[in-house]
Each structure stands twice: as C-alpha cells, then as structure tokens.
Amino acid sequence: MVKFIEGGLDASGLKVGIVVSRFNTSITEHLLNGAINELVSHGADENAIEVIRVPGAFEIPMAAKKICSRDKDVIICLGAVIRGGTPHFDYVATETASGVASVARDADIPVMFGVLTTDNIKQAEDRSGGKFGNKGAETALAAIEMATLFKKLQPLT
Ligand code: INI
Numbered sequence: 058m059v060k061f062i063e064g065g066l067d068a069s070g071l072k073v074g075i076v077v078s079r080f081n082t083s084i085t086e087h088l089l090n091g092a093i094n095e096l097v098s099h100g101a102d103e104n105a106i107e108v109i110r111v112p113g114a115f116e117i118p119m120a121a122k123k124i125c126s127r128d129k130d131v132i133i134c135l136g137a138v139i140r141g142g143t144p145h146f147d148y149v150a151t152e153t154a155s156g157v158a159s160v161a162r163d164a165d166i167p168v169m170f171g172v173l174t175t176d177n178i179k180q181a182e183d184r185s186g187g188k189f190g191n192k193g194a195e196t197a198l199a200a201i202e203m204a205t206l207f208k209k210l211q212p213l214t
Pocket of ligand 1: 080
C-alpha cells in the first residue's frame, strides 16, 4: 500500500516568523496583511506570529537566516522588487530569490518565498490584493501546508 504524506491547512499551534521588507511599502504592507489574515483565518494565534521588518528585499535572506533559530515552525518572506530604469532590479531580484532559496536549503523548517518581482507598480498592485489576488495570502497558505507537512516528517525514533 502506498503511503501518502501531506500537510494540512490547520494553522493552530504554529509558530510563524514573517520577514517583510519596507521598500515599496504600499505593496509590502498589503502582502503582510494578506499573510496575517490568512494565517489567523486558518487558526493561527496572533501571539505566535512574529513580524521582522527589514529595509529592502536584499536584506530578507539574512534576516530569515537569523530567525531560523528563534523557535519557529515556518518562515514567510515578503517583499516587492519592482523594475526601474537600471539593471539594479535584476541584481536585487536575483539575489533575493537565490538568498531565500539558500536559507531554505539549510534550514530545518520551511522558508517560503512571497517576494513579488514585477515590471511595474500596477503588476505589483494586482498581486497584493488586486485582481490577481494577494501573493502574501497565497504564500501564507503554502506556509501552513509546508509547516504541517514538516511536523509529519520528523525523523522516526
Ligand atoms: N529593494 C526592494 O525591496 N525592492 C526594490 O524594488 C528595490 N529596488 O528596486 O531598488 C530594492 N532595493 C533596495 C535593496 O533591497 C537594499 O535594501 C539596498 O540595496 C541596501 O542593501
């Protein structure tokens, strides 16, 4: 008999760290609110959610790495990198994504990527509570699934 192991969507009892950047704050605050609402609506206790603010997306991976040791079940990274007229966007977007991926590979808990990388502010608005939903909420939902999955994947004793 094949055994399937999956996470669920019950966030009760989960300890959640959220790292959110302030750059493009009108977007990132919507991502943050979307994530918190999603967690709480799935049973998370507000007192078990810790929000760490950093200046920009580039700083997200370093803060995420730092809070891995702060008794968390999952970390959610939220930010908004929006293309300007220079190659700066590409460096920040690439380093943020690969930085979060690197932290995730080394961590014993799931580290989730809710960083928007868009060509303009309109695309970011559409994905932070606009016509294409809220990436913060989506990432929080995936975080609940991964955190509850990881609890089932503890080594057998
Ligand atoms: N940071 C962002 O979060 N989004 C951006 O769009 C952005 N742009 O385009 O410059 C950005 N830059 C700042 C960067 O993340 C760092 O905070 C900064 O370079 C200091 O290390």
